[in-house]
Amino acid sequence: EDQVTQSPEALRLQEGESSSLNCSYTVSGLRGLFWYRQDPGKGPEFLFTLYSAGEEKEKERLKATLTKKESFLHITAPKPEDSATYLCAVQGGDPSGGGADGLTFGKGTHLIIQP
Template sequence: EDQVTQSPEALRLQEGESSSLNCSYTVSGLRGLFWYRQDPGKGPEFLFTLYSAGEEKEKERLKATLTKKESFLHITAPKPEDSATYLCAVQGGAAGGTSYGKLTFGQGTILTVHP
């Protein structure tokens, strides 16, 4: 069974204070690791997909990296508008299998950036 664990559960930063969020996973045949951002009362918003160990992707102040066991979301010089819950999810399974396509999510990290 696929499993995802995110840490820390909550993170408070001062504006401009860089940090990282961790996503540890176990999956049978990783097909993709996804990062989403979720604001209160809204659905998750897609950020990145990573496919293989060593891959990195960037978007504004965010950078996602992937190893064989975990992924990190690095936040550089965060601003208050970066405050949100960040969700990590994995997609696994063999091609044509019944679990192919569904996402297994972690519980999320609640990020608060103070001005």
């Protein structure tokens, strides 16, 4: 059974104070690891897909990295508008295979950026 654990559960930062969010995962095989942003009362918004260890993706102040056991979401010089819950999810199975299997999510990290 695929499992995802995110830490910390909550993080409060000052504007401009860089930090990292952690996602540890257990899968039999990794087809993809995904990061989403979720604002209160809304659906998750897709950010990144990572497929294999060593891969990195960047978007504005966010950078996602992947190892064989965990992923990090680095936030550089965050702004108040970066405040949200960040969800990590995995899709397990044969990395070279396809299929419609759903994602297994972690509980998320609730990030607050104070001005």
